[in-house]
Amino acid sequence: MVNELWYKDGLQFECLRCGNCCSGFSGTVRVSDEEIAALARRLALSEAEFRKDYTRTIGGGAISLIEKPNNDCIFFDQEQGCTVYADRPRQCRTWPFWRSNVYSPDSWKRGAKRCPGIGRGRLYTAELIKETSESDGSSGSIA
Numbered sequence: 001m002v003n004e005l006w007y008k009d010g011l012q013f014e015c016l017r018c019g020n021c022c023s024g025f026s027g028t029v030r031v032s033d034e035e036i037a038a039l040a041r042r043l044a045l046s047e048a049e050f051r052k053d054y055t056r057t058i059g060g061g062a063i064s065l066i067e068k069p070n071n072d073c074i075f076f077d078q079e080q081g082c083t084v085y086a087d088r089p090r091q092c093r094t095w096p097f098w099r100s101n102v103y104s105p106d107s108w109k110r111g112a113k114r115c116p117g118i119g120r121g122r123l124y125t126a127e128l129i130k131e132t133s134e135s136d137g138s139s140g141s142i143a
Ligand code: SF4
Pocket: 014, 015, 016, 017, 018, 019, 020, 021, 022, 095, 096, 114, 115, 116, 117, 118
């Protein structure tokens, strides 16, 4: 029940466009078959070409975008930010309301160390956060 959630009064978040969530570390950005199809179309590639050049297989057979040698997401540009913004994967769209972040006040605080937009700006309702976190597109692991 939403009323029992620790964030029942909602949580604040405002993206400051710092790029921290897209750059500087090797993580996983999961992409579904539908998202791969959309990104391949965007780049005028076949899905097979896109999978070969822009993705890697991770645990459980899931697919992730790859990173540049400096560990930035393959689609992150220091000047432009995300270069595939309209077709970015759901995992990117749902940050920071991932299950692993909203699991507890401590996990939310840990997320804020990486994302300076956590805890400021727009207040999101508990209902929206819960709905988003339940299909966040990430691994679903609870930190
Ligand atoms: S780390 Fe947070 S504030 Fe920075 S770009 Fe990502 S979502 Fe926005």
